[in-house]
Amino acid sequence: MADYRALYQEVILDHNKKPRNYGTLAHASHHAVGHNPLCGDHITVALNLDLDPEAVECIVGIAFEGESCAICKASASMMTVAVKGKTRAYAETLTHEFLAMATGKLNLATPHHIGRLAVFAGVRDLPTRVKCAILPWHTLHAALNSVASASTEATQDLMHAPTGNA
């Protein structure tokens, strides 16, 4: 049985109420809009990629905005905190790990970078809410790869999670 209560814990409610890095980003080098057609939610992720002194691509700035539920907004907020100032490669790795966790495929016994994002692990038992949690990551992935829009329903997308709703 899903532990619903664990999902709406303090850290998620806090990020929902006071989202970090919320708003627009001036002169963003990359951005994408993510849609969840099942609920009409949408978020925009904008970021600036720049080279660090070792010529490695880094996310030097990131912001998000949009209309969404608490799970989606908190996931987006914590995502921006987790990847800001990090390398592109790290962001991509974390994206894969987050998706794996949200769909119950991440082995938490092996090394990973999930950290505080583990508060979202509970969505794996709520198939209709998995998409809420992964939409921001989906959109981040699209932005990093210069895809203008992302959808939780895109079939070829690496973030696609097969759950249903009419």
Place this chain on the structure above:
Amino acid sequence: MRAVQSAFHTRSASAFDVERIRDDFPILRLKVDGKPLVYLDNAASSQMPQPVIDRLVRYQTSEHANINRAVHYLSETATSAYEAARRKLQHFIHAREEREVIFTSGTTDAINLVMHGYGRKFIMAGDEIILTTLEHHSNIVPWQMLAEEKGAKIRVVPINDAGELLIDEYERLFNERTRFVGVLHVSNALGTVNPVKQMIAFAHARGVPVLVDGAQAVPHLQVDMQELDCDFYAFSGHKLCGPTGIGVLYGKAALLEVMQPFKGGGDMIMSVTFEKTTYNTIPHKFEAGTPPIAAAIGLGAAVDYLSAIGMDAIAAYEHTLLRYATEEMMRMSGVRILGTAANKAAVLSFTVDGVHPHDVGTLLNQEGVAVRTGHHCAQPVMQRFKVPATSRASFAFYNNMAEVDALIAGIRSLQKVFA
């Protein structure tokens, strides 16, 4: 198998004994996360009473074979039970003739049948189809597909802030190009009961046929095809205490006869050669292939069950449930009801300030309360009210006042979580 004495056999005719009725529904004894199930998603799909479950078991246990084919005992038994179900449905909706009742897989299938069978034959370039803002996607998309194919045009009846159709605007949409009207009887998203009889009379005075989407009406109101005088009426079995995969298209015989078939195949033909096929008579012309026989028979048992309780008694009881829930919800701060039509069925669409409908749904589920959250397949309604989604509690005659209280308590509790 447990034999259940169904409620209506023993209760007195005057009092609506909801607790006796609840005993007929085994699923209502379920616990969700340790809490009693409070099932308030009846507009999406209703639950099945024991007599219907028993009928399905009996059919599969001792009556099943394919229908309209062989001369052996089981085929005769199944055919006879299937056609008996058709007559039960005919009487339930007061259709003039049993051949006017076509079994489909559901409301969507029924509407698509009309679009292909009637629309593709009689609606041409430049013609106009009138729909309403309240329509479910299933009564929008097929007509858009037809409009695109034919170069026809869709005109839309607007609604007011209460979620009621603007009948003056409806009447103004008619012109010499109007060829068809599609309107839902009861709004799944808001609960509005539309004045379809008046709308049909207006359209008929201009020679325009009307399809009524009755998916949300048939479970809650006594519907009468001859009194409404609609040309087509579509509804689903699974919202009517029946199985999924079965529905009904009622159509006036004269119209059904001139329509082209929707699906080709076995059962819908009189004779087939590679040169020419002669189609079967109605309703068989529209029932190609092996139909969902068990589901049709189950639906027949479901309308028997509902008829024994009485649709008028059901409507009156549900009205008291809706009034109680509406009054309780109106007393809450930070809760907004969408859809405040004077004439409503037992649907309560609402939003909670500062809480997304999906969070409302998940948190209510913690309390065992099942509601629908989302756009309810009625995105134009959501756009009209400028919300992405709502939460929707939809009641059936087996819900009780304690379940309304559980909904209200659940909303108060989630407001605290998000305070």
